[in-house]
């Protein structure tokens with residue numbers, strides 16, 4: 001069976017993946033190809049890339065599976081909320097709901113543009129409930145036979161949080177909390193209040209939180225410790241006007257790009273603290289309802305690596321799998337497997353051990369690009385050793401190798417790398433390359449075997465989606481990847497999974513005695529991670545990177 005999974009909601013992170021006989025072949029987010037960050041358009045480029053990779057035409061697909069319900073249920077839920085007073089009944093809100101419904105209805109929730117672009121065929125279209133698609137994306141790539149599955153996001157059609165039992169390839173639905181009782185909504189509202197972009201910049205709030213102190217009371221907006229948590233959406237959203245309801249309790253919202261005050265830091269602290277408590281409440285319920293000690297997470301809220309680290313450190317679970325594309329780009333992965341549940345069938349369940357599901361470019365393609373732009377370059381006999389040498393000399397390095405990552409993190413395919421021992425490196429990379437906020441930490445890639453020496457909890461973290469505490473004695477050894485609260489967001493790199501990247505870290509360790517490197521995504525602030533050699537060159541030459549190792553070639557400034 002050949003299935004295509006799609007995320008298309010017109011909201012954010014459109015994507016596509018292709019699965020053959022239960023085996024994920026390829027996945028890519030539209031933003032990487034279109035270069036529009038969080039692209040919400042119909043993912044025609046991503047779909048074409050999937051078909052090209054599998055060397056098939058659209059007509060050969062057995063099913064095209066969207067990770068969303070059709071527009072009708074979404075609209076019905078919205079109307080119910082207006083009628084019952086659970087969401088502000090304003091002209092703008094009703095207009096937005098109606099416009100969304102009409103647009104998606106007109107597009108047959110994605111089937112119409114698919115047929116228009118890829119041609120008419122007998123291929124069947126399927127619309128998978130959004131949280132089911134998230135739940136499959138977590139469980140069916142975990143490798144756990146038996147698991148508690150929790151999905152937490154902004155919203156599906158009606159869903160905001162759901163709990164499932166995964167067992168023997170089947171998923172049983174146990175509980176749903178309906179929108180707007182939503183942790184994603186809660187976090188997004190405060191992300192906006194703090195002057196950042198909701199449903200995009202939640203990372204910034206999470207990074208700011210450790211600079212704040214306890215003292216802000218968010219109980220009018222959320223009861224995080226209740227089982228299940230309750231978000232008081234009426235006080236959180238008020239009459240729908242921009243933050244007017246938050247101001248009496250928290251002061252004026254922060255202007256974007258303005259100074260960060262102590263109050264802003266304290267709000268970030270309180271929001272993160274409440275989110276962690278609420279997530280823990282959901283997980284305790286999931287564990288109690290299923291009796292399992294294996295946990296699978298998906299949904300945008302599951303990208304909260306700080307909370308995930310605390311879940312691991314709590315000792316409540318034995319094993320965890322957080323689907324690395326936990327946000328909506330990842331529902332394509334779940335949707336593509338939904339047909340396997342038909343007729344009492346079982347999901348394939350192979351543990352996902354890496355995130356390298358995207359396109360790649362070989363040396364021929366890279367050299368052709370370098371020659372086209374007349375860029376002076378050298379061919380390396382040993383890229384890992386040369387790159388390790390650059391890093392040990394304090395150089396900031398672009399690293400473009402192999403298949404691109406699927407999900408928001410760069411994991412050693414499209415990365416900017418630097419020496420984590422230099423306490424100034426954080427500022428250097430920020431000033432030269434990322435141009436991003438001073439409080440946002442950079443993350444380390446560890447040689448897997450080195451993790452127990454550096455981190456207090458040595459849980460496998462191939463996807464940079466869990467934080468852990470750096471051992472106190474090691475914080476001054478890797479200062480530029482240790483956050484203000486002593487935490488780090490590690491990637492553990494295994495030799496068998498990514499031999500080249502592993503060897504680079506190993507060689508850096510041989511030179512410096514520290515088998516750890518700073519790894520941040522290969523993009524400038526506000527841009528999508530680079531996809532093609534041309535994207536990489538453009539980013540390299542419009543930043544302060546010192547060298548670019550691209551395939552077997554190096555370019556130095």
Ligand SMILES: [Fe+2]
Nearest residue numbers: 153155299328
């Ligand atoms: Fe979602």
